[in-house]
Amino acid sequence: MRALSNPWRKFKEDALKVLKEAHTKLGWPWGELEVTLEEPPDPEFGDLASTVCFELAGKLREAPARLAKRLAEAAEPAGLVAGAEASNGYVNFRCDLAELARLTIKAIERMGDRYGHLPLGGGEKVLIEHTSVNPTKPLHIGHGRNSVIGDTVARILRALGYRVEVQNYIDDMGLQVAETLLAYRMAKEKPKGKFDHVLGKLYVDIHDRMKSEPKLEGEVRKILAELEMGGNRTSREARRMAERCVRSNLETTDRLNVSYDLLVWESDIARSGMLEETLNHLRRTPYLVRGKGKHDGALVLCLKEFGLEDKVLVRSDGTAVYTARDLAYQLWKFGKVGAELRFKPHSKRPDGTQTYTTSPDGEPRKKFGRASKVINVVGVEQRFPQRVVFTALRALGFQREYENSHHLAYGHVRLPGGKFSGRSGTWMGYSVDEVVDEAVARARAEVEKRNIGASESFKSRAAEEVGVGAVRYSLIRTSPEKEIVFKWEEALNFERNSGPAIQYSHARASSILRKVKMKGGRHRWDVFKLPEEQQLVKQLAKFPEVVKLAGEKLQPHLLALYAADLSLSFNKFYEVAPVIGAENEELKTARLRLVNCTRIVIRNALDLLGIKAPERM
RNA sequence: GGGCCCGUGGCGCAGCUUGGAUAGCGCGGCAGCCUCCUAAGCUGUAGGUCGCGGGUUCGAAUCCCGCCGGGCCCGCCA
Incomplete structure (x- = not known):
């Protein structure tokens, strides 16, 4: 179930299992191995790395690099872990890309618009x-x-x-x-x-x-x-x-x-x-008391024992x-x-x-x-x-x-000039209505340029979806606790790292799928040789983890950043990996599935961001 | 006076909870790429004492202390 709905999590768990078994084999203490797992800065260092050996070095009185070497040798590949290598004191785990691709693509095809959903809340x-x-x-x-x-x-x-x-x-x-x-x-x-x-x-x-x-x-x-x-x-x-x-x-x-x-x-x-x-x-509690001194006549909530200042709840006039x-x-x-x-x-x-x-x-x-x-x-x-x-x-x-x-x-x-004030009317010109109108108007111009002769209803719908996408994205992309300064060029950004750019990747993926009639065919799972293909597979596999993290930490911007990242990975794939014109039928079949899965995940991510995923724009 | 949040290349952000490999991404700059699946795209390149100073550690953007700068709160306003 978990493996099906959350492939990257499965890889992490497998790596952890491999790590633990190697520890057991060597007779080393386990400790909190999970927290030592991290993602390496460069794919050349594998897909997941453990830093245990740095900690162990002191206890076992041996250099991290030597420990890592012994650990890597003791590690036996299992599940999604294809191998382990030691480097600079790290133990690097390589993911079995073919197996990850199989799990991820099957999960996405099977779950469709529910991929990324996890049963954590239990109906709470x-x-x-x-x-x-x-x-x-x-x-x-x-x-x-x-x-x-x-x-x-x-x-x-x-x-x-x-x-x-x-x-x-x-x-x-x-x-x-x-x-x-x-x-x-x-x-x-x-x-x-x-x-x-x-x-x-x-x-x-x-x-x-x-x-x-x-x-x-x-x-x-x-x-x-x-x-x-x-x-x-x-x-x-x-x-x-x-x-x-x-x-x-x-x-x-x-x-x-x-x-x-x-x-x-x-x-x-x-x-x-x-x-x-x-x-x-x-x-009926000891905390609500008649005020004294400056709070004379009022009802005061005293929360000193909880480390808070007094707070008047009822004024002396009874309100x-x-x-x-x-x-x-x-x-x-x-x-x-x-x-x-x-x-x-x-x-x-x-x-x-x-x-x-x-x-x-x-x-x-x-x-x-x-x-x-x-x-x-x-x-x-x-x-x-x-x-x-x-x-x-x-x-x-x-x-x-x-x-x-x-x-x-x-x-x-x-605002660049200061804050919003209802009284002085500084909001005028910056109402959501006006900002959205402006974004939609600009989107409209772009849509016109690219869809000459398209129907009026298509153009207005696409412009609306793109304009709203730009505004929503610009408001969600920053970590909530940070103040943001409204700038037109950011709210109306349609380029990379924007709502429209993500929508655009979705439209491109949809376009490929629309142009090909062939439905399926057989292919092996080790067909993805390009780094761009592999990167895309990993990115798709991580989606459920991102949703989970964004929900647990109440940090919706993580999802926005993920969507932009995924869209970037797809664009890079798109440049180097022809789908319809792939070298052979097998590769074409496999890439088509990859494109379809990317389309689904982008759509699911946009859906969580409240942004429409147009098939053409 | 007390407290909270923020400070990362010219600009906008991520990473900080759980310390690890050359600090990522985008915009903007410069140089390129459309007989080929939508150039709202891609490639290359220049650009950073991670606010400052100490400390802890084998290792600090990340943890601790102090300071500086910006914002906010400490109302019988919300």
Whole structure:
């Protein structure tokens, strides 16, 4: 099973087995042999190397090089290990390329779009919260990074056998909503355009006006109080406005192929009573105390024994801070509150997913929440409040839930001139809608050049897929914790190390397969003699390991880098290894299978990245 | 003042968790490759004290300590 679904892993295990047996034969201690295995810098040193001899040198009082020689001689090839050689103190294992090719190609042909999937999660439920933008503005490219990271991780974890539920939290009770609602009411002439953009601009306008008209602050406070109270005209009006904005935001994320299972509204959480329940629960612990001194009159969460600073949860006026609400929500995600939410269908995503929403007129459903693992995709700047929320779980005795809470922290996207600001409107020109439009327009020009006479529907679909691919890739390729500076030339990069370049390799592979009608034939497995062919086989064999690593470490960028690497290997193969015009039928047959498998793996990788794999472009 | 993250050729990144062989990849520069499966491609070439200084080690980009530079947090904001 494992050998079938994860060929490179099989090679590693075989190498380990060979290493252990050689140790036994020589009567040497085993130790942690697995961690001594690494990939050599150059294929001339084999495919996997062990550094045990360096460690053993001290214990056995013999030079590493001599030890390596004895070890290599004692090693007997088995499984995917074709041989072992000593060099410079390393023991280098050579992979049996013919056998690896056989295993890998058969695995890919058999599993198809499931190659790369592994049954690690065992159906365990993971809840991922991402996007969670205030419903008062369009998504700018920084929000886009959040959505794309969250969506990609969701796809990866699904492939690893987890049941994944994606939630988008909508804070319709915050200051931004209050301010935007005031702006919306006051605007006699509303700007034309997409609703979220309209709101975003009104928000910028009101901030300008508030500078010269301080009385507006009072208006905002009044609205905020009404929102907090709920059940009045203002709160219903705010919800209606926010609903429209969310629909508008969803048009944007739909275009990015980002999907959600549930929209969770703050006003519904507030109504449910889960906050009060959570606070009551906390009051029974020694950690929630009446504040003294500067915190006089407030309720303070004291987590000193867990190494955290005090955090006010309830203000002296009785209202709760955001972190308190977030804590209640976190408990709900794990199914640890009795309070219930109500749900009803909201809309369908283009991929067919039915998105639900919490709603006062919905009905209770057991299928949401109750996760065993929770991942919050939230900016790095919220590290402290996230830690407070998680640590509070521990304080409440939910140790397991504490350990299974993950803050997937990502660095913000900045502009060359500074940061994004909703108030000053620096996002204008950098909304996801605008960036995607621009990328699609450029892709369109390229597609036109290369597909003269093609149908209109083909051209627009290809341009859309390529443009979106470029944007998604540019947002996922960097390690999440790093800040990125938005540059047009990077978001619109269609060359190597880009979404479109990977899509292009897929299209080339598809094109070869399209042009050949012959279906199969017999061939031996040792036909791949070129380094480019062998490199490609190894790369294909590694795919499941990469998916596993990306999922376990919550580092989706690893998958993006792998896809670019695979595409590079294929391009090199493509240059030197004619398929249709191969020297003989046997080689042609084998190369065709290799090309087909490459096509499948690129497609699977792109699928996990939420990028379409066009057959022509 | 306390804490977290980042610092790798001109630019953008990977590698750091688990220390190992000449530090990889891309862009950009230069020089080449389309009678042949899509040149969104490929080949070659120049370019790096892995921020700085100590330490641990047979061996440090990787671990430890100190410092410098950038970002973020330490709110009855989120």
